[in-house]
Every structure is written in structure tokens, then in C-alpha cells.
Amino acid sequence: MASSSLPAPAPAPGRAELLKAFDDKRTGVRGLVESGVSSVPELFRHPDPYGSIPLAPPGASIPVVDLSLPPHLAAAAAASAARTWGFFHLVNYHHALPAAADAADDYPARAFAAVRAFNELPAAERAPHYSRTTGGVNYSSNVDLYNSPAASWRDTIQILLGPNRCPDLADRIPAACRAEVLEWEALATAVARALLGLLSQGLGLRPEALEDASCADGKLMVCHYYPHCPEPERTMGLVPHTDPGVLTVLAQDGVGGLQVKHQDEDGKISWVDVKPVPGALVINVGDLLQIMSNDKYTSVEHRVVMNTREEPRLSIGIFFSPGKRGDSVFYGPLPELVSSENPPKYRNFTMSEFYGTFFSRDLASKALLDNFKLSS
Template sequence: MENEKGENSSTFKMGNSAQERSLPYVPDCYVVPPSCESRDALKSNSEIVPTIDISRLRSGNDERRRVIQELSLACQQFGFFQIVNYGINQRILDDALVVTKAFFELPAKEKKKFMSNDVYAPVRYSTSIKDGFDKIQFWRIFLKHYAHPLQRWIHLWPQNPPEYREKMGKFSEEVRKLSLEIMGAITESLGLGRDYLSTQMDENGMQVMAVNCYPPCPEPATALGLPPHSDYSCITILLQNLAGLEIFDSTAHGGSGRWVLVPEVKGVLKVHIGDHVEVLSNGLYKSVVHKVTLNKDTTRISLASLHSLGKDEKMSVPNQLVNDENPVRYRESSFNDFLDFLVKNDISQGDRFIDTLRIKD
């Protein structure tokens, strides 16, 4: 099908996509189906989306127990919460956003040095999800790179802008430390103890930085930055410069659910529960289904730090959470298993990795 500009709208590829070219219209292949549309999203506020003061985890035992209970409730209801007082200097967050914006403003030939459609690549620049393969494309540009252990991967990261490695490296290190503290609280909330996974994730765990740019979209109601999906990770810690993240509250409206727009408040980080914590909890905690909406006038930047076990290490349901009344409900899987799934499936059509792990009754 040709659009009014005489271009075939099904042939946009990375390096030449509609969002990279700042087209003044939305081509047909970017138009999302009604099930993905965001028009009815609830305008959220801090009372709706849980916010947890992480500094309370470092308080006395009684206070720690109270905040862990708050965290547990958020993981059960939303699979999502916001955090404050987490101990990272605001300058580190601001610097990471600045170098991200500077990277995406580089000339195309500089960014194309990292261009790849290989989901197994440790560093890759791309657009949409899988360019040229998925039926629907998304108004997104991204750079993904491995980040732990930092000394193993940082030499593969962009050298331009000149401060990218330094500023993004510092952000990655600080967020990884925070992820270990949060994972300790999550495993403690499940009765597994705070050290159940922390050493394993500290020594051999994976950290993947998804550095995202969502350029202005001329018709934001017809397209999306990302479709409804959940993250494969244990947890994802997200920093953004503008609102645009929506989470699905499956408990609302008698179980039919609703979309909730997550507000943007400077200094607040977002935490997504991923598929592997849903497995770890044997279904008590849910990986949050979320999507990304677009802005007509302003570029949205987000930095998603995804934390999991090692690439080939399997996440499985602990024996402590299994009994006759609560049998194992999930198959074990690894980060590599997710990458294999991503190659073979189309998440723009609603395919979810977690659905392949659930054991049917």
C-alpha cells in the first residue's frame, strides 16, 4: 500500500525508519490495533501508583518489615512500584539522560556503526522491535548494551559523545547496586531471605541497558513507542525524562483491568517486576504488562536497566514455595531462552514469554 507521499509503508527499515526521518505523518505499518490503543488510560497520580521510600530498608527491623510488606503488596497488585530516597545522586541521573540525548542527536552514520538486528549482540542500535520482520512497527529508536561486569563490556559502547562511557557507566553501576538491594527485599518478602539471589546476581548476573528514544510523533493516538509487553528480567529499573509509560492494572473493573499512566516526577525511579520474579514467586507476584505512548511535540528519553541471572542460568520455582496445595506453576528458563523466544515470536501481536513458561493445570 502506498501512502500519500508515494512510499510503500511496509518497507521502512532501521536507519531509514519513519521516526528517524521525522516524517510528518504516520505510515500504515505503524498504526496499532484498537487493543493497543491508549486513549482510555487513567490519568494517574501518586496515590494510585505505589511509591516506596527505599531508605526505610536500611532502618530497624520493624520498619524494614513494614516497607517489605508494602513492596509485597505492590508486587502482587501491580507488579510495579516507584521508589524515592534510593541513594543515587541526582547529577548521575541527569548526566545519563544528557549523554543519551546527545547520542541520539549524532549524525546517522555515527549511530549506524552499532546497527544490528541480531538480538544476541551485546551492543546494538535498532528501531521498533525487529525491523523488517514484525507486522507492526513502533515509533522508537534504541541502543541496547550489556553492562555487567562493566569492565567486560564498556569498551564496546559508543565513544561518541565523548562522555557517554563515563556517564552511562556510572549510572549503570549505581543502578546495579540498587537492583541488588531491591532483589534482596523481594526474596525476603517471599520468605527466602535477602541473600537468596544477591550473591549469584552480583557475581554472574546480567545487566542490560535499554537506552530508548521516542521522537515526536505527528499522530500519537495512532501509534505506540512499544506495544503491551512484560520484561523477561527479574526487575527493571527505569529512568525517564517525560511521562509516557502506562501499566496495566489487572485488578481494576472487576478483573477486566485498566491502563494507568505513570506520572513523571523528577528524582523518582520506576521498578518493573519481570517474568523471572513471577516464576520465582510461583505466580504470587506478577510481571507488569506495560506499553509506551508518544508525544506530539517532545522527544521522550528512557533508560531501562534490566537485571537477571546469568545468561544461561535458569530461574526456577524454589522448593520452599511448593507444596501439595501450591504445586510448581512455571517451567524454568534463562535469559538466553528469552532471546530465542524473541527471535521466533512477534510480541507486537501479543506473544509473551511468560505464557510459554506457565504450566497448565
């Protein structure tokens, strides 16, 4: 009898093929959960998700800045938090809002409910929105999916709110959350303007200095949805990173997971839980504000850890950055903060160079500021 041989098994798909197969489904991490996965796929497994840096004791917390305080006291508190932590909770922020916004605490809750509703639509209704080309709005999983060594357990609606806002931007936002996220944008922008004024005063400058210098009408909103994870110890919601912009205004729901890296007065470094505070926003300094303040304010690493709860986590962040762009518009340390005794620590650059450097690397890379530092 003639011998027969079985065909050689097909080679296992490589990482690039697996990434493309995941992306081509157009349903994100939520789609994995819907499919009933009981373990985290290899693409999402981080070799050492939570590293060797310890968690801070339970009582540790980021500072609180109260906008109901007299302006000079609020400015001092915001400046102190920006110098020592780079993060703070903002309470009584309705003091920065238009008088008509009389139910300010309800606005983030409405936006969360709407974003959750979109993410929990049937897969066939979400998929048409899934894209990696922005066009002003896109829904996808992991902005650095093809650059990072391991993907994170989240999906995101990303909305480019300026500069050069698309005339039909509202029509491109999924109808399930359109009105609510645009409503929240208007209020968060008022909060950001008030904070830039306080942080300017904290540097000894006129209140308009930071906003005039940064023209912080470059706005990007990210609506993050972190589905329930079957193996939270194997992956992350967001890897450690710093935000590139001037200022970030973040609303987070009650699930928790955000952590900030902090070095105390004794030099000890730990991760500090940013536990949700009802009625509070989370504010953090971005890389551009650290540069503009000539290192007076600090942009610090933060991450999102997975939790064992059955419910998803939601957060909505707006990154404020300079709206003036172009090859003849340069940014760097504010001239008012530079002297022979305090020379500039960073060189000047354009926004195209800055963001070109940011998007050419994976999110976890810590080298962004180093690209613009002057040798001492």
C-alpha cells in the same frame, strides 16, 4: 501511425521491501523526523493504537516504595506493590548507593542528556553505529522490526552488560554517551541488589535468596529515544508487553508516556499513567520473577503512548536476569516456595530455551509465560 503503449507501472513495494529500505538508511525514526515527515509512514501505523481498555481516573497511580524506611517496612511495601501492581516508584534510592554517590539524582539526568546528544548527532555520525548484530552494543530502531505487525516510534541504544561482558565493551558504546551510561549502570545495579533483598524478605526468605537463585548479573541496558511524532494518535512508542527478566530498573525523563495495565479489586481493568516523579525510579517485576516466586509476584503489561509535545522522550532501562547460563542450569519456581499445598505452577527450563522463546515472537505477544506453565 503505429500505436504506442506506456510501460506497466512497477508494483508498489511490499512491507518487507519498505522495512528494508527504512532499515538500510541506518538513521532510525529520528531520520524520519529529520527528513521533515508530516505524517506517520504506513509501517508505523497501528490499526487501533490505544484499544478499548479505558484510562484510569487521573488520581490513579502506581505505589511508592521509600528506601529511607526501616528495612522491614520497605520490604513489606515492595512486596505488596510487586503482588498487586507489579510496578512501583522507588524514592530515596540513594540509601542503596555507595556513599560516594552523593548526587544520585543527577546521574539519570546526565545519562539522559548524553543519550539525547547521541541521538541528535547528524545522521552521518549516527549511521556507522546502526546495526542489528549486537556485538555487545547496537543502535537500531525496534528490536522486533521484522516480526511485529507495525513498528513503533522509537530508536534504541542497546548494551549487553553481562554475562560474559565484552572486554572492549566501553569502546563500543558511542563516545557521546559512554561515560554517563556506564556510570548509571553501576548505580542502578546497586539499587537492583537492594531491591532483590527486600523482595526476598517479602516472600519470607533470607535476603540473599533471590539474588543467589537468579544470579542477576545478566544485564541488558536499553536507552530509548522517542522523537517528536507528527501524528501521535496513529502509532505507539512501545506496544503492550511484559519484561522477560527478573527485575527492571527504569529511569524516565519528565516527558511521560509510560502506562501500566492494572486490575482493581472490583475486577475493572484500565491503563494507569505512570507520571514522572522527580527523584524517583520506576521498578517492575519481570516474567522470570513471577515464575521464581511461583506467582506471588506479578509481571504486568505496560506500554508507552505518544505525546503531542515537541520534545523527545527518553528512558533508560536495565533488565536484570540470571547470569548463570548453560544447558545444565535450570530455572523455575524457588524450591522454598513450593509445597504439597502450593505446588509449582511452572516447569523448569534453561535460559537458552527461555530467551529463545522470547526472541522468536513479536514484543506484543503475551504467550511467553504460557510456554512454561504446568497444567493445573
